[in-house]
Amino acid sequence: MTNSYSSALDAEQVHVSFGRIEWALQALIVLSLAAFALETLPDLSPVQLLALQGFEVFATVVFTVEYVARVWLTRPWRRYVFSFYGLIDILAIVPFYLSLGVGSESLRSLRLLRLFRIFKLARYNVAMLRFYRALVIAREELVLFGVMALILLYLAGVGVYQFEHVAQPEAFRSVFDGLWWALCTLTTVGYGDVYPVTAGGKLFTFAILVVGLGVIAVPVGLVASALTLAREEIERGAHGAGSNVPTACGIKESR
Structure with missing residues (x-):
């Protein structure tokens, strides 16, 4: 009885932790998109530009860690890497690393690819997930x-x-x-x-x-x-065993 209660308590703590990570990632995505818009302001001071660049580095590092963790935990890893969310996740971080070795003109076009981060919100939003599933059904x-x-x-x-x-x-x-x-x-x-x-x-x-x-x-x-x-x-999957509906920070990807 004690072991069952302890297991349930641990599962609840894990769920709460995942929920906090979910909200933190959503906030980081929104802030990174806001920073992208702020970078286009014409009269930014060097300090402000440096702050925005520093935040971009921080956001990219977090998204990179998230991507590596998903690749590491998914079995088989190809299921995630070549999935819709896997492609969106890699497109959200690749422009930053590519921009490290290109000129200023090419950098502008690469920065535009950062807008793919907005699609990352689909993983953490039930309404957007439902819309994605609808597109799959009616494709x-x-x-x-x-x-x-x-x-x-x-x-x-x-x-x-x-x-x-x-x-x-x-x-x-x-x-x-x-x-x-x-x-x-x-x-x-x-x-x-x-x-x-x-x-x-x-x-x-x-x-x-x-x-x-x-x-x-x-x-x-x-x-x-x-x-x-x-x-x-989604409602049937949420109440059934072996659901294909992904959790906020889970590794399962919907097809």
Whole structure:
């Protein structure tokens, strides 16, 4: 009885410790993203720049230790290294080490890769985890929809080119100009830099606008349905043995 109580107490202490590490890592991720934004301020003093650089070194060291620990504890290690979270974790630290041996111009592009750290929050947030699982569930439907959207985009670009090329040879010089118009129209952005002036082109635009509304609605419906399935899956996994749902600081990675 005493041993059972002691084991339960130890498990609870481990859970509390993992929870604290989880919150600390989340805070460090947010602070590192804030530091990235602060580095772009034009009037920073040398002391402020040095402080931001020092914090970047500290954050990178912590993320490196986290990555090495996960590789060391995961069996087999390839399961983590080549998983979604494993790739995000390595992309979050590699830019720092690569920047040590490159020039200032290349350093700017490498610093931009630090934005991958924002995806690390998905591991520690239940809502983001659910969204990730929804994308996995609906991946085939989303890929199919993406292919159909590209086909529709191409047909719309060719169509408006045929209608408007003669009337507006400068605005619609080629199908590629038509593709730009189609992209703005299908996404309902409508920048207004190119637009049809012929009757046929205007009628064609109306049809494309109607289709564009459906283009936005379809993936929203797919993801919404998948989110419901993901919630049920995560809740079943949380109450079942051998769950694939990863804990905040656990090594299990969801597939």
